[in-house]
Amino acid sequence: MAAVQETIDQVRQIDVDQYKYGFETEIEVEKAPKGLSEEIIRFISAKKQEPDWMLEWRLDAYRRWLTMEEPGWARVDYPRIDFNDIYYYAAPKTTSGPKSLDEVDPELLKVYEKLGIPLKEQEILAGVDKPRVAVDAVFDSVSVVTTFKKELAKAGVIFMSISEAVREHPELVKKYLGSVVPTTDNYYATLNSAVFTDGSFVYVPKGVRCPMELSTYFRINEKNTGQFERTLIIADEGAYVSYLEGCTAPQRDENQLHAAVVELVALDDAEIKYSTVQNWYPGDKQGKGGIYNFVTKRGDCRGDRSKISWTQVETGSAITWKYPSCILRGDDSRGEFYSIAVSNGHQQIDSGTKMIHLGKNTSSRIISKGIAAGVSQNTYRGQVSAHRKATNARNFTQCDSLLIGDRCGAHTVPYIEAKNSSAQFEHEATTSKISEDQLFYCLQRGIPEEAAIALIVNGFVKEVIQELPMEFAVEAQKLIGISLEGSVG
Amino acid sequence: MLEIKNLHARIAEDGTEIIRGLNLTVKAGEVAAIMGPNGSGKSTLSYILSGREDYEVTEGEILYNGENILELDPAERAAKGIFLAFQYPVEIPGVATMQFLKVAMNEQRKARGEAELTTPDFMRRVKEAAAELKINPDMLKRPLNVGFSGGEKKRAEILQMALLEPKLCVLDETDSGLDIDALKIVADGVNALKSPDRATIVITHYQRLLDYIVPDTVHVLYKGQIIRTGDKSLALELEANGYADIIGEAA
Ligand SMILES: Nc1ncnc2c1ncn2[C@@H]1O[C@H](COP(=O)(O)OP(=O)(O)OP(=O)(O)O)[C@@H](O)[C@H]1O
Numbered sequence: 054m055a056a057v058q059e060t061i062d063q064v065r066q067i068d069v070d071q072y073k074y075g076f077e078t079e080i081e082v083e084k085a086p087k088g089l090s091e092e093i094i095r096f097i098s099a100k101k102q103e104p105d106w107m108l109e110w111r112l113d114a115y116r117r118w119l120t121m122e123e124p125g126w127a128r129v130d131y132p133r134i135d136f137n138d139i140y141y142y143a144a145p146k147t148t149s150g151p152k153s154l155d156e157v158d159p160e161l162l163k164v165y166e167k168l169g170i171p172l173k174e175q176e177i178l179a180g181v182d183k184p185r186v187a188v189d190a191v192f193d194s195v196s197v198v199t200t201f202k203k204e205l206a207k208a209g210v211i212f213m214s215i216s217e218a219v220r221e222h223p224e225l226v227k228k229y230l231g232s233v234v235p236t237t238d239n240y241y242a243t244l245n246s247a248v249f250t251d252g253s254f255v256y257v258p259k260g261v262r263c264p265m266e267l268s269t270y271f272r273i274n275e276k277n278t279g280q281f282e283r284t285l286i287i288a289d290e291g292a293y294v295s296y297l298e299g300c301t302a303p304q305r306d307e308n309q310l311h312a313a314v315v316e317l318v319a320l321d322d323a324e325i326k327y328s329t330v331q332n333w334y335p336g337d338k339q340g341k342g343g344i345y346n347f348v349t350k351r352g353d354c355r356g357d358r359s360k361i362s363w364t365q366v367e368t369g370s371a372i373t374w375k376y377p378s379c380i381l382r383g384d385d386s387r388g389e390f391y392s393i394a395v396s397n398g399h400q401q402i403d404s405g406t407k408m409i410h411l412g413k414n415t416s417s418r419i420i421s422k423g424i425a426a427g428v429s430q431n432t433y434r435g436q437v438s439a440h441r442k443a444t445n446a447r448n449f450t451q452c453d454s455l456l457i458g459d460r461c462g463a464h465t466v467p468y469i470e471a472k473n474s475s476a477q478f479e480h481e482a483t484t485s486k487i488s489e490d491q492l493f494y495c496l497q498r499g500i501p502e503e504a505a506i507a508l509i510v511n512g513f514v515k516e517v518i519q520e521l522p523m524e525f526a527v528e529a530q531k532l533i534g535i536s537l538e539g540s541v542g
Numbered sequence: 543m544l545e546i547k548n549l550h551a552r553i554a555e556d557g558t559e560i561i562r563g564l565n566l567t568v569k570a571g572e573v574a575a576i577m578g579p580n581g582s583g584k585s586t587l588s589y590i591l592s593g594r595e596d597y598e599v600t601e602g603e604i605l606y607n608g609e610n611i612l613e614l615d616p617a618e619r620a621a622k623g624i625f626l627a628f629q630y631p632v633e634i635p636g637v638a639t640m641q642f643l644k645v646a647m648n649e650q651r652k653a654r655g656e657a658e659l660t661t662p663d664f665m666r667r668v669k670e671a672a673a674e675l676k677i678n679p680d681m682l683k684r685p686l687n688v689g690f691s692g693g694e695k696k697r698a699e700i701l702q703m704a705l706l707e708p709k710l711c712v713l714d715e716t717d718s719g720l721d722i723d724a725l726k727i728v729a730d731g732v733n734a735l736k737s738p739d740r741a742t743i744v745i746t747h748y749q750r751l752l753d754y755i756v757p758d759t760v761h762v763l764y765k766g767q768i769i770r771t772g773d774k775s776l777a778l779e780l781e782a783n784g785y786a787d788i789i790g791e792a793a
């Protein structure tokens with residue numbers, strides 16, 4: 054028991070203070086006054102030079118939101134949020150919208166460099182034969198810069214901030230915004246619809262395979278600022294796109310709210326691969342501070358033979374409330390959910406997915422790997438359902454939990470519902486601990502405890518790591534190691 | 543190279559004494575065999591040598607190249623050249639054998655202040671060592687020990703030993719589960735590592751292995767003590783007569 058005991062002791066002294074991205078940047082900002090009202094929403098809309106229909110859409114959502122109650126069913130515990138104590142709009146002063154890299158505040162570029170996103174290099178690399186990534190960077194409330202825009206435009210791909218898209222492609226935005234996650238969907242999604250500030254917009258036209266990975270980095274910098282980004286991705290018939298989002302925030306004593314909405318639409322034969330590496334600040338070792346991550350992500354396999362795949366690596370946030378889901382509407386459509394959720398310290402994760410089978414011969418696959426350390430709570434909550442008309446719906450679910458120490462918890466809450474008797478749903482769940490034997494074996498081979506834990510954990514999550522775009526797989530593995538760093542030595 | 547003096551050790555959890563005043567000396571270049579009935583403490587001794595924390599040393603000392611190693615953790619001992627081929631090798635799901643080997647080799651190098659191996663250098667070493675032990679390279683892509691047959695596990699242990707080039711090799715019943723051909727291959731692997739600055743402790747129940755790995759000394763471990771030490775003829779005597787006589791004498 055001794056080595057495990059030591060591990061446990063060290064988990065107790067977790068040092069999430071090692072949070073690598075916890076710096077703050079001094080940048081002049083422009084903020085709306087604290088609190089939420091129709092006036093604030095009008096202010097945001099005006100700042101973004103939005104057309105009237107967009108403003109009305111927001112106001113409708115806001116009025117709806119006023120009638121709603123914060124949900125309480127998730128296995129997470131936190132003091133009530135005062136929604137009037139939050140800034141709903143903060144923008145770096147020097148940028149009123151996306152510009153070319155040369156015009157971006159060098160301070161901002163430095164931030165992204167620190168985060169390991171060499172924006173400048175990305176463009177330089179453009180000429181080089183190497184996997185390339187187009188990046189949209191969202192700083193607090195606004196999108197700062199979108200790289201590779203011209204090249205993408207050549208392929209017909211639209212990749213820009215959602216605010217820009219509202220102005221430049223209103224017909225597309227009008228048609229699809231809120232069509233997957235309606236403004237009435239849930240408390241946080243409705244709030245987001247009222248106040249969303251920025252996010253990414255992607256449209257891949259018929260038959261186009263997006264020539265590069267698209268990526269967005271979100272960063273919350275300002276104090277007491279909520280981040281409400283909105284992302285909308287549409288893959289038209291036969292199109293393919295792979296999209297990655299990364300998230301970080303500075304260390305703060307107060308909790309910060311992040312309530313995003315992501316909508317994906319895949320038409321006939323289209324495929325969308327959406328990957329997330331989420332590393333919002335998790336709070337300190339006493340559980341103080343950290344991001345509340347209340348996110349609604351949903352993909353609509355609207356067309357026949359369409360496919361949507363979610364891959365997430367969740368290591369940050371004080372509280373995570375997140376269920377990237379797929380509506381399998383088209384016949385022969387397919388949904389996938391691959392998840393790694395690491396909780397340490399006082400983190401609370403309630404995450405999972407929904408696979409809603411509506412069309413015929415639809416299939417879905419769920420692989421969830423939860424790792425709990427410290428005094429964290431890690432819950433997988435998943436729903437798989439087959440509609441009456443969904444003949445031959447198939448699902449395979451595998452939920453594995455790994456516990457480090459004995460003060461954390463892992464929970465699996467599956468909801469399974471088949472209204473069509475031809476449905477075939479399989480569910481497997483395991484819970485294990487890093488065994489004393491495994492740890493000693495690694496140590497005996499000269500692998501120190503911390504590296505041994507990282508090695509064993511990375512083995513445990515391998516099936517999911519394989520689903521990440523290659524450039525990010527290594528990063529994700531390192532991140533998992535860092536997130537568990539406090540859990541030993 | 544190794545001097546164990548009046549070693550007493552117990553299970554940390556419940557205080558049961560397993561090793562009760564054990565003395566053993568193994569010189570550099572020597573092959574020492576340890577034999578003894580089931581449950582006499584052979585595996586426990588190997589764990590204590592390599593620093594497993596489930597056991598508490600209450601008395602005595604272990605000197606390795608003159609240094610008392612009791613305060614060192616298992617990884618530090620490994621970096622100093624102590625290697626244990628496990629009686630029951632442990633499965634590490636999801637971690638390719640190849641990857642495990644690379645991490646282990648590089649961690650030991652790091653601990654000794656040596657440069658990490660380049661990938662081509664690493665690959666070359668693994669390929670050579672695997673070929674010597676007739677290990678199919680495809681096996682190295684599989685997660686370590688997961689689904690390996692008994693014999694494959696034992697071979698994988700010796701592969702690790704060959705690559706890590708330890709100074710003190712402890713083989714705990716490496717012969718169990720091996721077919722006759724595999725036994726020869728593994729024995730050849732062990733013999734190939736023989737050198738004047740390396741010592742080997744072979745824990746076994748059977749003379750058969752000692753036909754291939756010829757010991758310089760043979761020790762009988764019983765109830766946590768070495769009750770008899772001799773040369774290779776002692777193993778033959780045990781094979782013929784069992785432990786009863788020796789145990790009777792000691793009692
Ligand atoms: N961690 C432990 N907890 C409880 N009992 C233990 C533990 N470790 C060893 N023992 C006991 O100590 C005794 C010695 O065990 P050990 O495995 O060292 O024997 P061995 O000589 O290697 O036997 P074998 O020849 O069967 O491999 C046994 O009775 C065993 O049950």
Ligand SMILES: [Mg+2]
Nearest residue numbers: 584585586629
């Ligand atoms: Mg044994």
